[in-house]
Amino acid sequence: MRGLLHYPGWLSSDEQRALAEDVRQIAVRAPLFSPITPSGKAMSVRMTSAGRFGWTADRQGYRYAPAHPSGLPWPAIPESVLAIWRAVVPEARAPESCLVNFYGPEARMGLHQDRDERDLSQPVVSISLGDDALFRIGSETRGGPSQSLWLRSGDVLVMGGEARLLHHGIDRIAPGSSMLLRGPGRINLTLRVVS
Numbered sequence: 001m002r003g004l005l006h007y008p009g010w011l012s013s014d015e016q017r018a019l020a021e022d023v024r025q026i027a028v029r030a031p032l033f034s035p036i037t038p039s040g041k042a043m044s045v046r047m048t049s050a051g052r053f054g055w056t057a058d059r060q061g062y063r064y065a066p067a068h069p070s071g072l073p074w075p076a077i078p079e080s081v082l083a084i085w086r087a088v089v090p091e092a093r094a095p096e097s098c099l100v101n102f103y104g105p106e107a108r109m110g111l112h113q114d115r116d117e118r119d120l121s122q123p124v125v126s127i128s129l130g131d132d133a134l135f136r137i138g139s140e141t142r143g144g145p146s147q148s149l150w151l152r153s154g155d156v157l158v159m160g161g162e163a164r165l166l167h168h169g170i171d172r173i174a175p176g177s178s179m180l181l182r183g184p185g186r187i188n189l190t191l192r193v194v195s
C-alpha cells in the first residue's frame with residue numbers, strides 16, 4: 001500500500017520500557033479519559049495527549065483542544081517520542097500533538113479517517129506498545145476493500161502521502177500477548193502536525 005510504511009520492531013525492549021514510563025508520566029499530569037462520541041456513546045479506548053494540541057471528543061464533536069478536559073495544559077511531547085518522529089519522517093514539520101490511546105482487553109477503534117488536521121500533506125506516525133493489535137486499513141472511500149496487519153509492541157507505522165486519508169481502525173487487541181505494560185492492554189501513540 002503506497003504511503004503506508006510499517007517498521008516492525010523499530011524500538012528495542014529498553015526503548016519500549018523507557019517510552020512506557022514516559023507515557024505513565026504524561027498520564028499523571030493529564031489523566032486518561034473516555035471521549036464521548038457526538039452520538040453520546042463513550043469510546044472504548046481511553047485517551048489523553050501531549051503537545052500543543054490534544055484530540056478530544058464530546059457531544060459537540062471531534063476537535064483539537066489546547067487543554068485537557070481538567071483545564072490544565074497538555075504536557076510536552078517527550079524527547080524520546082520526538083526522536084522517533086525525526087528518524088522516520090525527517091522531512092516533516094515538527095509534530096504538534098501526541099495522542100495517547102489506551103486499549104483495555106475489550107477496546108477497539110472503528111474505521112475512520114484522520115482528517116481533523118489542517119495540512120494533510122503532513123504524515124501521521126503511530127507507535128505501538130504492549131499487546132498486539134489487529135489493525136485494518138482500507139480505502140479513502142468508506143466501505144472499500146481493506147487489509148489487516150498485526151501491530152506489535154515496538155512497531156512504528158507511518159501513514160503519509162497516498163495512505164494519509166485511508167480509512168483505518170483497530171478490530172481487536174490480543175490481551176496478554178506482551179509483558180511490557182503492568183497488565184493487559186495496549187498503548188498507541190499517534191503524532192501529528194495539526195495547525
Ligand SMILES: O=C(O)CCC(=O)C(=O)O
Binds near residue numbers: 101135170
Ligand atoms: O491504535 C492505533 O493503532 C490507531 C489509532 C488511530 O487510528 C487514531 O488514533 O487515529
Ligand SMILES: [Fe+2]
Binds near residue numbers: 112113114168
Ligand atoms: Fe486514526
